[in-house]
Amino acid sequence: EDFISKSELFKDFLYFPQIDSTNNYVKENQENLKSATVVYAERQNAGRGRLGRSWTDLEKGVKMSIFLRLEVIDIEKVVPLTLFTGLIVNRILRKYKVQSFIKWSNDILLNGKKVCGILTELSGEIEGAGNVIIGIGLNVNAASLPDELLEIATTLKKEIGMDFDRTKIIIEILKEFENELENFKKYGFSHFRDEYKSYCINLGREIIINGEKKAFCKDIGQNGELICVQDGREIKIQTGEVTIRW
Ligand code: BTN
Incomplete structure (x- = not known):
């Protein structure tokens, strides 16, 4: 993981062996964080999911938050931004020949089970201040899951049967995210809509x-x-x- 901290892509890459939640860390420290800071944790003991749920911490996964200071962001932009992030993760998985799909709004599914979740939050006190936290939880190399998740969630390793290089995946996701963010800012979600639609499993159902x-x-x-x-x-x-x- 040391390699990442030297990466040019995201100059501020904070690595924690253990944390409550990377999204929480950003929220609590946003005054001192530069835009495009990435907070990465090997383990989370209070990972949060969407709709007030918790995010179960699996070993050997990817748990990170991207902090962005955008010029303007209102609540209506959060959904597109989070969809965009899901699309980027899906694109990278597809690059690895993983047959993933997107379940609206931004769950990534593999063989019908969730392999990645994204929690995007506005972190500023004032709406429009532009502070956004995008938390990504990707289940990568855990060989097993707690019983209560077996029906609904999975890991790359469980489905594909091999270990993935997490460092590479992280770098690819961040790089793609950074490159495409320019297009997102310029053209909005509509620029990515066709690709999103082609992997979205809700359509026609x-x-x-x-x-x-x-x-x-x-x-x-x-x-x-x-x-x-x-x-x-x-x-x-x-x-x-x-x-x-x-
Ligand atoms: C979901 O409910 O699908 C969203 C899950 C988001 C989990 C990630 S893991 C990194 C970041 N920190 C958190 O506490 N949650 C997000």
């Missing part, structure tokens, strides 16, 4: 929204919203919990 309402997914909007049909009416989903009915 029925989903359950927030555990109750059924809807049929027909498209991804210019800003990454999920466009569905429900009771004959078109609805747009910006955020929340979406379950796929297989």
Whole structure:
């Protein structure tokens, strides 16, 4: 991991053997962090997931947060940014010949199980201040999972049957992220929409929204919203919990 700390890509790469949560670290220290700082932890004892959930800490994974100071960012931009990040991770996995897919908004699935989750948060006191934390949790080389996760989550090693070089994966993700962020800033999510759609498994399927309402997914909007049909009416989903009915 020492190699990474010398990388030109992200000059400020903070490595922790153990931490509560890399997203928390950024939140608590944002005043002192430069834009494009990456906080990486080998283990997290209070990793956080989306919708107030916890993120189970698996060994030999990738857990990191990218801190960005953007010029303006409002809550509507957070969804596209998080979708963009998921797309970058998916792109790198695909480069490794991993047959991953994206489940809206930004879970990466492999053989129908979650292999990566992303938690994007606005960290500034004031909305529009532009401080964004993008937390990425990728399950890489753990050989097993706790029983309660077996049905829903997996690791690259479990599915592909080999170990992956985490250092390489991290560098590839960060490099791709950094390169493409320029396009994201210039053109927004729409620049990535076709690629996103081609890997998005929700399209053409029925989903359950927030555990109750059924809807049929027909498209991804210019800003990454999920466009569905429900009771004959078109609805747009910006955020929340979406379950796929297989
Ligand atoms: C999800 O619920 O799918 C999002 C999971 C995000 C986990 C990552 S691991 C690194 C960063 N630090 C955290 O506490 N959470 C994110």
